[in-house]
Structures are given as C-alpha cells and as structure tokens.
Amino acid sequence: MKTWITIGIGLVIMGIIAAFVVYKFVYNKPHPDYETKDADFKIEAQQLFSEFKSNENAASLKYGGKVIEITGKPSSIEEADSMLIVVFAFEEGMFGSEGIRVTMLAKFNDQVKGLPLDNMTLKGFCTGFNDTDIIFEKGSIVK
Amino acid sequence: MKTTITFVIAVMMLGNVAFAQKYVTKTGKVSFFSTSPMENIEAHNKQVNAALDASTGDFVFKILIKSFEFEKALMQEHFNENYMESDKFPNSTFQGKITNLGSVDFTKNGEYDAEVSGKLTIHGITKDVTEKGKFVVKDGNVQGLAKFSVRLADYDIKIPKAVVNNIAEVIEITVDVNMNPLK
Structure with missing residues (x-):
C-alpha cells in the first residue's frame, strides 16, 4: 500500500513538473533573439x-x-x-x-x-x- | 502570383490617372483579434502598404503575413506554419473602391463615413467584400479606419481540433492606415 502511495505521489510530482516545463518552454517560449542569432x-x-x-x-x-x-x-x-x-x-x-x-x-x-x-x-x-x-x-x- | 499581378496592375492603374491626388503609406497598421472561451489572441502588423486615389476612390493595400507580431512566439509560429501557410501564401491584399466617393471631401479637414467594396485575398482565397469605415482628413493627410469580421472557413483556414476552443471562428480585423500625399 505504502509503495503505491509513493508511486502515486511521484507521478503527481512528475506531472506537475512536466506541465511547468511545457508552460514555460513551449507555450511561453520566448521570441527568437534576432540580434544574437547567426545570419542565414x-x-x-x-x-x-x-x-x-x-x-x-x-x-x-x-x-x-x-x-x-x-x-x-x-x-x-x-x-x-x-x-x-x-x-x-x-x-x-x-x-x-x-x-x-x-x-x-x-x-x-x-x-x-x-x-x-x-x-x-x-x-x-x-x-x-x-x-x-x-x-x-x-x-x-x-x- | 495572381494576387501580386493584380495588385501591381491596380497600382499601375492608379499611376495612370493624370492629375489625380494620391495618398500612400508604407507603415499602415492592420491588427486582428480572436476571442474564445480559452484565450484571446491578437497580432499586429505595422508595415502595411496602402494607396488611395482620391479622384477615383480606388483603394488598395497589401500585407506581408510574416510581419504580423504576436505576444507569444508559439502562436506566431502556428499562425505562419499551420494556419496561414505564409511560405505558400506570403501576402494578403485588398483591392477596391470607395462606393460613396461623393460623400468624402479629401480637400477639407473632417471625418467622413465611407463604404468600401472590393476583393479581399487571404490565404490565397479571394472574396468580394463590402465594409464600412471612416476617412479622417487632416492637414492634407488621409487616415483610413475600418473594423470588420472575417470568417476563417471562408478563406479555407483550418484550425486543428486540438485548439479549436482556443481560436475564434470569426476574427476581428482592424485597419488603420495614415496616408500622406504622394509627391
């Protein structure tokens, strides 16, 4: 029982981290920095x-x-x-x-x-x- | 390609009208606004070419799709790559005429209600449109203002099911082009 609770808590924490990463680095990713970007x-x-x-x-x-x-x-x-x-x-x-x-x-x-x-x-x-x-x-x- | 030729012909036609007063800008503004239960999205383009021939009422503008700027980079990417396909359809154009030209005195300061009819091309699809707007004449310059709605499906702009609740089926377009006399 204790093991299942630990796994459950771990999955919830991983889910929260994944949601944060998607929000921060995908949905809210910054615009390209054209000043520092190498010219094509x-x-x-x-x-x-x-x-x-x-x-x-x-x-x-x-x-x-x-x-x-x-x-x-x-x-x-x-x-x-x-x-x-x-x-x-x-x-x-x-x-x-x-x-x-x-x-x-x-x-x-x-x-x-x-x-x-x-x-x-x-x-x-x-x-x-x-x-x-x-x-x-x-x-x-x-x- | 066809829309580009049409625009060039329209501009050349404007150039052939002798003694006509023409007004132009290369820094006109066009914005759009989408409101949905999930989020509001807006984008702005401040590099719009617009030309008006005051004697005939001919009015044209051309917009580079990649010049639209969004608050979020991801939205800008999706707009260009998935919805507007801006590599394939890099421009939007409007080519039309003021239908109540007699009601607008371009020589006298004032605000004039106007109706403009013509062909609006978005995403490679051209539709006849008639919209109401306003011309503000001030000290020799002419500002064209209009707000109208566009149904995305009319221009074959497809929204994926995954984000169908994030983007409105009908978006609001705002035009603000402040044109100077062509010297």
Missing part, C-alpha cells in the same frame, strides 16, 4: 533587391523568414510612431522610393538616429517582398 545569409543590399526584382517567388522562398545580414549605404532613416526604419532605396515607384526597409529593434533607436548615412551592415528578420520593398523586422547594427 550575408549579402549586399543591392544584390538582395535585384534577386527579388528578377524572381520574386524564388527569392521569397530563399530569403523569406530568414535572418539576413545586409551591407549597403542607406538613403534615409524614417520615423513612424515609435519605429525607426533604415531605408535602402534603389528605384522610384508608385509609393515613392523602393528598396529595403529595416525596422530596427527599439534598443538601437538612439544609436540609429545619430548614424551618418554611410556604408553599414545591418541584420534582421526578412518577412518578404510587398511589390515595392523587402521588409526586415527586428533590425540590429552589425557594424
């Missing part, structure tokens, strides 16, 4: 834009949902609500300039505001191409 691709900004323009479907499959490091000279830095967006413009279209738009992680906002528009390398999560721009989220400064 390192590429010149202009080349990335050219790939999307020449074959959007192939480029979307290759780069969409990936962490990418791009190097290039931005043309402007836009502010929208609390977001800072580094813009690499390569063409003019219906929506104005077209190119790559990197929305920076908020922790980089002050640093980005003070940056000259020189050659730089940024890393971010590529969400795809919306007919005018390649969109990056969670951008960070590499150099």
